[in-house]
């Protein structure tokens with residue numbers, strides 16, 4: 001049997017450890033356990049939302065999928081091919097199918113290149129287009145993301161944050177990828193511009209059948225874009241479900257606290273809510289707590305939570321959670 | 328605005344400019360004791376410049392060119408720098424978005440807060456230390472004795488923000504200016520800090536100017552709201568009134584464009600077309616006219632006055648009456 005399950009992307013048991021170097025000779029003295037045992041499946045045309053607070057490992061998951069960071073464990077299968085065993089050269093072809101868009105549109109564009117050169121770069125590098133054809137393709141891409149093709153001759157500093165993010169998206173689209181990892185693509189933008197970019201990403205998905213891994217710390221943004229959502233804490237997935245199911249009834253106490261911490265944009269309802277305010281801070285991923293990683297901040301933790309790591313189990317159809325106490 | 332009582336803090340037609348270009352233009356608002364007034368608007372609207380003008384901490388080359396700031400009736404704009412120095416910290420203090428950057432990296436956080444107390448109240452060091460310890464406890468810093476001996480880089484962003492708040496409040500100022508105090512923090516930490524600000528405000532009857540671009544934060548925390556666009560206040564009112572019956576098209580669109588936890592999946596978001604122009608290109612008439620769906624000839628030509636449309640509800644829009652009727 002073919003191992004290809006039909007999923008576009010199948011991440012299984014992903015682990016990424018970053019060495020902590022110390023001492024005189026820079027020897028590894030420990031590890032940041034950035035990602036531990038993360039499994040995610042993304043189908044063609046689907047958006048998988050990845051949530052969690054800063055430092056929980058979201059960016060590392062995104063980069064490990066693209067092999068920009070090499071995983072220390074697990075596999076990343078793209079259309080059935082395990083990327084973790086591919087040599088760097090062999091990844092080139094696969095990289096055409098997968099792109100990444102980062103949070104900061106300021107640092108992700110080369111200030112010395114015109115916008116047109118930036119957008120066209122992947123086409124040139126992969127030998128897809130040159131000369132007139134390249135120019136026309138760049139113009140088309142700019143139009144697709146809602147920018148005037150005549151802007152192609154301008155430089156990034158002439159554009160606002162939202163426009164720059166459109167340029168970055170145009171470049172990501174150039175090779176007609178099947179998957180785009182969007183790492184906090186709207187977090188640095190104002191709400192009004194945020195919604196422009198979210199609408200654009202939703203439109204592009206419709207038009208091109210794109211799949212997204214959409215990374216965000218903002219659960220209200222994820223609700224808008226995602227088909228399914230996974231919530232991470234200290235490098236691990238603690239809950240994963242269809243968007244509607246997750247937002248209707250959270251199972252993990254961490255997801256609950258995260259939802260509850262987001263203020264509703266409605267003063268009457270917001271003030272009528274009972275908020276779960278977590279005490280304490282996120283522990284260090286170089287020295288995670290024993291047992292359930294969330295037990296040090298969990299409002300309902302029991303003895304078992306301090307001792308045993310809860311498995312990510314299917315508690316109801318399609319709804320997974322890693323909690324000893326909830327089902 | 329009622330004229331018969333002296334407000335705690337009043338910005339009276341405050342205008343701030345650099346090289347003849349105004350960045351803040353005739354800003355007017357009052358803040359009462361024990362009241363949290365949110366100043367909201369997209370980035371580049373002049374919120375931070377307003378805050379810095381209130382503190383008389385404007386960057387080089389930028390100055391107050393018109394209007395006054397009154398603190399309990401005292402005109403701060405007429406004080407000498409030495410007099411103003413004594414007012415800062417004692418009567419009015421400020422916290423910033425980047426707590427780690429705002430602290431001195433070379434000094435333990437305990438010493439920094441002791442310093443700010445010492446400078447203002449001439450206390451002996453031991454006495455000051457005890458005071459700081461109490462304050463650290465009050466702002467929810469766990470193990471305050473140990474924390475006091477640490478440097479900013481050893482603490483998390485949330486912890487540094489607590490240190491900043493402790494430092495800002497230690498001399499018991501009557502006004503606190505908080506410029507995006509939670510923007511750089513995770514939501515669970517944001518919830519802790521907002522709760523702290525609300526409690527401090529209520530317990531000490533501090534007047535708070537809370538600057539934010541996060542509509543959820545406004546809904547959660549503010550008593551009153553001032554909406555700023557391109558250097559001007561376009562609408563003010565109680566938080567309930569502003570959310571239930573916003574009159575200015577900018578306020579209406581700003582509130583509508585937020586992705587919400589209670590939206591449907593992949594629901595199209597409202598957008599505000601275009602971006603905030605920079606101060607050199609602020610339009611004539613109503614500055615929002617180029618982005619406004621209700622624009623008319625009058626809007627392009629004449630500046631709309633900030634008129635009282637209901638009790639404690641002011642709006643600067645030529646069409647607010649029609650818009651109110653249309654609902």
Ligand SMILES: Nc1ncnc2c1ncn2[C@@H]1O[C@H](COP(=O)(O)OP(=O)(O)O)[C@@H](O)[C@H]1O
Pocket residue numbers: 018019032033034052053054055056057058059060061285
């Ligand atoms: N290159 C690196 N070397 C060492 N540690 C890293 C590196 N990149 C990230 N980390 C650490 O790994 C953890 C996860 O980081 P990241 O994936 O960036 O999280 P997120 O995107 O959720 O904020 C954090 O503790 C972070 O400090």
Ligand SMILES: Nc1ncnc2c1ncn2[C@@H]1O[C@H](COP(=O)(O)OP(=O)(O)O)[C@@H](O)[C@H]1O
Pocket residue numbers: 345350368369370371372373374375376377386389605606
């Ligand atoms: N030192 C400065 N000199 C000239 N213009 C400035 C300076 N600092 C900020 N500005 C401009 O003033 C305007 C208002 O900025 P700011 O008050 O920081 O806005 P906000 O806090 O609402 O995002 C912006 O257009 C900004 O570019």
Ligand SMILES: [Mg+2]
Pocket residue numbers: 058059060183
């Ligand atoms: Mg990240």
Ligand SMILES: [Mg+2]
Pocket residue numbers: 374375376
């Ligand atoms: Mg600002």
